[in-house]
Amino acid sequence: MTVQVLPAGVATGIGSLPGTDVVEAVRLVMGELPDFPHLPELPARGPGADLIGRGASLLVDIPVQLYAGRWQVASRGGMDLRRGRDLLERDLDALTDVAGDHDGPLKVSAAGPWTLAASLDRQVGGALLRDPGAVFDLTQSLAEGLAAHLGELAARLPHARLVVQLDEPWLPAVLAGEVATESGFSRYRAVESETVRDRLAAIVSAVSVPVVVHCCAAEVPVTLIRDAGANAVAVDMSLIDLDSAAHLDPLGEALEAGFGLFAGIVATGPGGDSLPSGQASIDPVNRLWNRLGLPADRRREQVVTTPACGLAGRTPAEARAVMRACVEAAKWLTD
Template sequence: MTFATAAGSHPGEDQHAFDTALGHVLDVLGDAPGLPYLPEVPGRGAGAAMTGRTLAWQTGLDADLQPAGWRLTGTSGAPGRDQRRARSLLLQDLDSLEERAQGYAGDLKLQLAGPWTLAATTERPRGDKLVADHAARRDLAQSLAEAAGELVAEARRRVPGVVRVVVQVDEPALTAVRDARIPTASGFGRHRSVDVPELSEGLGWVLGAVADAGGEPWVHACAPGTPWSLVHGAGARALVVDPAVLDATALEQVAEAYDAGAGLVLGVADPLAAEAPRDRDLADRARRWLDTLGLGPGDGFGVGTACGLAGTPVAAVPRHLSALRDAARRLDD
């Protein structure tokens, strides 16, 4: 059965916006063929955005917010004020999910920043991006792996009826890390590239921890040139892609992974489009991309958004989600 979901982020700037987003997700995607998820509302501040939200869940590394962004401060178990606030906000969101999802029996998706995106957006204690330090990169990936496993357990505790816990690992910076395109603190240079074996190992720790905890690890990336064969080889059970940025090499890698049994979510809905999509158009778009890949709908295939909904007007969000749900039904007709 084809399913429908979305990347994870929603518009808004306060707790009411999160509650609204959670309501939209559960109301529209709470029944088959929907895959509901814990929304992210980055407009609430740095602690609610991708990097801060992921650091909030890590208990092995302390961090605090600096003018240049998030910076690690040590491993003493004494997180900074901003990290504590970020964790409090995340726990509050989980409380809301637990309350609203009482009696729910189905699958659930949560999102975390991947180890390489986190390394590219977080500073070392002495400054500059953590991606510049081999030992720090390793510590970060291992700490994130532990946190990812704990997140699966937390989801099952909060929503006892959940059947499958999906952890979507967001890696928009993976290609930039590989290609030495992460700028240094001065802005005049670029950090050295990280070798492919290390990229695969670090990502594999996180994906493996999700699987070991009984979850299903997915990887989402919407950057051109994403090495999908590396992602699949590291243990991703499904690839969440924006088909509009797939070149010939990426198309071949995605098709090979899908043929080998990996799931596939095609981001056929553009959240920034001037008008909300029609389900017929989304279904047609998915079929065209499947034809390009030489594939057809099957188990593990889904349709979603090309990126997050954070830039979408609040009133249009339910229409996007409903169009995706109905497109999934059309694809199975």
């Protein structure tokens, strides 16, 4: 079994929260998820605070800009890039002020190379995904920028144990050749799994901290993520088909080997629908464990409870309630 380097038996968030006050958001996370907090993302602040703009702000020597509502590579950095980097700097300032003495695990997120490649356009010719050489350069740039970002975080929070979450919602579509071109009438060619794995592995190797890959899609390539060197996968448990061997076999093999599971168990969609209790929320994990025939004590050793996805679509009160349900669920899993 692999050595478990991630916390387990606790709750954490996935990333986004509602609102625009980053200091208040950090205080909320530190108060509700003290055992495994994360640096929150606030996309309501606008361009540069979104997943792609925030990830592109980390790139080294690949400037970006907004054009017709989409992020694209630019000839030089301008106002859009400066805004994204300024927002990220404000986030680090808030985290330093509120959590500078934190001495446990702390998770920070960034868009992964394949989601950036599928979402960043060239100035002419569609997404970077079209050009393998451009994807290679993007990966190297992201690896360098993310490593520098973590170095700054380590200097600001010297007692924290950093964990990186790579957000890869486009990963299954990249592998299946289902990413639409700019016209919407065709699809980019599927990328070979070995190439996808190698680009992910380059990021994992560069950051030198534990890595969890988050993919809120139905067909999460668990084996590929594990082979890339990641330590855990974060999934929406409602999308795991317990009757599908294609879903269960790779996940079961990974869990048997000690791979970590960030189990998204509390729904995060907008609206005032009632939230399940923490005890009810762990049912998908229990059913998965029973279906795989894994020892019960593995849950407390390998599972982190999370919302199903980000919480930007919830109200602040609902976001707090989701966090508390995740914490309660973690306690039930460890009993």
